[in-house]
Amino acid sequence: MTEPIRLSKRMSELGLSSRREADEWIAKGWVRVDGKVVSELGSKVLPHQKITVERQAAAEQSKRVTVLINKPVGFVSGQAEDGYKPAVTLIKPENRWLEDDADEQFHPTQLRSLVPAGRLDIDSVGLLVLTQDGRIAKQLIGENTDIEKEYLVRVQYTRPGKLPDADLKKLNHGLWMDGKPLLPAKVRWQNDDQLSFTLKEGRKRQIRRMCDMVGLKVVGLKRVRIGRVKLGDLPQGQWRYLRPDEQF
Incomplete structure (x- = not known):
């Protein structure tokens, strides 16, 4: 007998969303199980059941940005600590790499829930990923990640x-x-x-x-x-968007 598991956990396992996203979508009525809307948080499903999401969910997910930054020494990856600034404070229009050819326009709302997918020590430099996309965060820092x-x-x-x-x-x-x-x-x-x-x-x-x-x-x-994403020529202290054709 296969045990039922939480719908949000199953959606995360299937790569549809992060668990937090799944809970948001369930609450909004954007998730169907075997064709029926399920809007109660904590609902459980069996592994063979078919889960689909409404178009609004995919549209919302596609608006989530991922940013690559060349972190300088003296910035912390996550929360501010001991008087040091977090790397996210570098993400402003004047620090965007002039050679960034992504179509994305910068908007301050992109800084909301933009979290580091991994850490880089305060005295280290180089590629740091900040993302609003739970799927990318899971891919890079989930417990089963094997990304180089x-x-x-x-x-x-x-x-x-x-x-x-x-x-x-x-x-x-x-x-x-x-x-x-x-x-x-x-x-x-x-x-x-x-x-x-x-x-x-x-x-x-x-x-x-x-x-x-x-x-x-x-x-x-x-x-x-x-993974397959390189720092390349991105100058220190500058950032660019992850392009749609790039995958870790």
Whole structure:
């Protein structure tokens, strides 16, 4: 016997919406189960039941924007803390990249519920995604995400000689953090003092801590790619819209 599950959870599993969006749509009468409108929050469905949404829901979803920003040092990803400004404060017309060719027009309402899909440390720079779209947030930071994130990391070796190959192998696989093994990573030298890290997880200050374990000191860290979306030539402190043809 298959257990019934919450309609909003099932909609999220099917990729129709985020759970919060689903609850909004259910309350507005925009969701049908097997052709019948379901407007009671907390309603449950069986996995085989057919869920459809009204056109208004799709139209509302398509208005939700996703913004890419090249975050400078000194800005936090999310809420303001310790006197530091959040990256969202950079999203204003004068900071929009002149080469952004998206048709989207900036409007202050886009700043409402624009949340970071992932974090980037205050002393790191590079690609940060802010989105109003729950589906994108789930794709990038949901518990089952396997989206790659690529970083360029400038380092100094704090021990005599140079980093042994065995320690480079450890950075790729074999380190533990907070009592758990890290997922395999792709770490390789770009040049004498710069490594490329490609990760599928993002524990707090993970790259800096990994480097510390093998005697490397991080002197600069820049995120250059999330999934298939690259930072490219976007200047530091500027932003652009995610284009309709781009997918993480």
